[in-house]
Amino acid sequence: MSKYLFLFRGGMDMRAATPDALQASMMKWKQWMDELVKNGKMLSGEPLDGPGKVLTGTAKKITDGPFAEGKEVVGGYMMIEASGMDEALELSKGCPVLDHEGSVEVRPVMEMRM
Amino acid sequence: MEQQGASGAVGPLVENLFRRESGRLTAALTRFFGSAHLELAEDVVQDTLLKAMREWPFKGVPNDPVAWLHRVARNGAMDRLRRDARGAQLLKEQAPLLRSEWSMAATVNEALRPESLADDQLRMFFACCHPSLPTEQQVALVLKTLCGFGVPEIARAFVTNEETINKRLYRAREAFRALGHLEIPEGEDLSARTEHVLASIYLLFNEGYNATRNPDLIREDLIEEALHLAHLLTQHPATDLPDVHALLALMLFHAARTDARRAADGAIILLADQDRTQWDAELIDLAGQHLVLATRNGGFSSYHLEAAIAGMHAHASSFAATDWAAIVSLYDRLLVLKPHDIVRMNRAVALAEAQGADEGLRALEQVRGLEDHHVFQATRGELMRRAGRTEEARTAFQLALRLATAPQERILLEQRLAAL
Incomplete structure (x- = not known):
């Protein structure tokens, strides 16, 4: 079993979303995540609050980040367990962020053997 | 990470929880902030x-x-009051209690007590239905702020585009912001203002009930919201008025027939052909109770008469057994209060049942101004058919078919034409 990091970007325009749409989306996220938990795939995860800051280089320059548009902002992350990239991708396919043209970045976590 | 919630059993959420609470919180926050700060209240609710x-x-x-x-x-709300520029403006306007960090929490908690939510909704309702706003703007604002519907949903409900609804809401908000503090009117003002409120509920209901143009789920939501808002009025001593019960009775009598009006394939089933065992007996019973409450203290309005007519239908064992003569005389009285063409047309239909198609047609021919309405032409066609005037019936049905837009209505008319 290997670990994979899911990074969620974009998705529905939540500030403009109606209460019904928000509740429906919330339920979809919940169902998807409940399934991951039930199957023992979920290790951890959290939504991220925005907006953040970016610290750059030796000058430690602080900026509001390179986010030109909302869809480039990481809205949350999740650590899951899967047998390989294929399974990790399969698990990510149910993510509701995809319903609104958002993206899931799937990254294998490097295995470090002591 | 906390997983007990995600994995643990949680009861199913009420389907419209977000929408319902959005309306309640917007009302409470707007009452607290004042009408000028409606957007601030809406932002707090959206954040939530x-x-x-x-x-x-x-x-x-x-x-x-x-x-x-x-x-x-x-x-x-407290966060916005502390950090938001509009919040700062609000603090300047508001009582000194809010300015001190120490008393702010207590004031906010007191202002947003769960016990006062129903009152807040009523105040909001009266404000949305202020006479300075045209009815269509009132209803758009009620649906948006009080019922928690979004612009796309409201546009679908009124079969128009989002731009039109946005314009209505924009104008409505401008008038709304000028209202200041939200109050439930008192004295004579109350009855005049209640008329506006009831008119907007009835419009909401009719949009949901009559429009077959768009078999969208929001239709049923509109019926439910109209009933909910009327019920809300009965829960406050100031607005627990005979007319409110009459409107509630009227809507419930109609709502009891909702399922029986539509076939499985969505086709319209006319009153004469409806399976009366499908009518909701509980709703009819409830409607009857409200009609009794409506007649306390000699209450009397067009809603009373319309409820009485709907009640006659609801209690008739069959179409043939309906007391049409009584219904005609109720329409006669309704015309005194509400001299509308639609009422005249409906009276003509009842008259045709009571005294024959020729009498009905004679009454119908005196109705002016509905010639471009497909229901009027379809009614004419039907009465012509019964009077044996087949060719005139065909012309009327064909005209109705040209005017009708809803697919279900067109199907019904085509069937009528084919059966001639």
Whole structure:
């Protein structure tokens, strides 16, 4: 079993979303995540609050980040367990962020053997 | 990470929880902030829903979701008062209690007490239905702020585009902001203002009930919201008025027939052909109770008469057994209060049942101004057919077919034409 990091970007325009749409989306996220938990795939995860800051280089320059548009902002992350990239991708396919043209970045976590 | 919520069993959420609480919180916050700060109230509510949307999938739905939303909204309100430029402006306008950090929490908690939510909704309702706003703007604002519907949903409900609804809401908000503090009117003002409120409820209901143009789920939502708002009025001593019960009775008598009016394939089933065992006996019973309450203290309005007519239909064992003569005389009285062409047309239909198609046609021919209405032409066609004037019936049905837009109505008319 290997670990994979899911990074969620974009998705529905939540500030403009109606209460019904928000509740429906919330339920979809919940169902998807409940399934991951039930199957023992979920290790951890959290939504991220925005907006953040970016610290750059030796000058430690602080900026509001390179986010030109909302869809480039990481809205949350999740650590899951899967047998390989294929399974990790399969698990990510149910993510509701995809319903609104958002993206899931799937990254294998490097295995470090002591 | 907390997983007990996500994995633990949580009861199913009420389907319209976000929408319902959005309306209640917007009302409470707007009453607290004042009408000029409607947008600020709406922002706090949106923040609250967003927080729930992002946290609940991870942490699980709280045991008491309503209490959770209200607590987050109270904290959100304080946060905005401290940090938002509009909040700062509001603090300047508001009582000194809010200015001190020490007394702010107590003031906000007091202002957003769960016990005062129903009152807040009523105040909001009266404000939305202020006479300075045209009815269509009133209803758009009610649906948006009080019922928690979004612009796309309201546009679908009124079969128009989002731009039109946005314009209505924009104008409505301008007038709304000028109202200041939201109050339930008193004295003579109350009855005049209640008329506006009832008119907007009835419009809401009719949009949901009559429009077959768009078999969207929101239609049933509109009926439910109209009933909910009327019920809300009966819960406050100032607005627990005979006319309110009459309107509620009227709507319930109609709502009892909702399922029987539509076939499985969505086709319209006319009153004469409806399976009366499908009518909801509980709703009819409830409607009857409200009609009794409506006649306390000699209450009398067009809603009373319309409820009485709907009640005659609801209690008739069959179409043939309906007391049409009594219904005609109720329409006669209704015409005195509401001299509308639609009422005249409906009276003509009842007259045709009571005294024959020729009498009905004679009454119908005196109705002016509905010639471009497909229901009027379809009614003419039907009465012509019964009077044996087949060719005139065909012309009327063909005209109705040209005027009708809803697919179900067109199907019905085509069947009528084919059967001639």
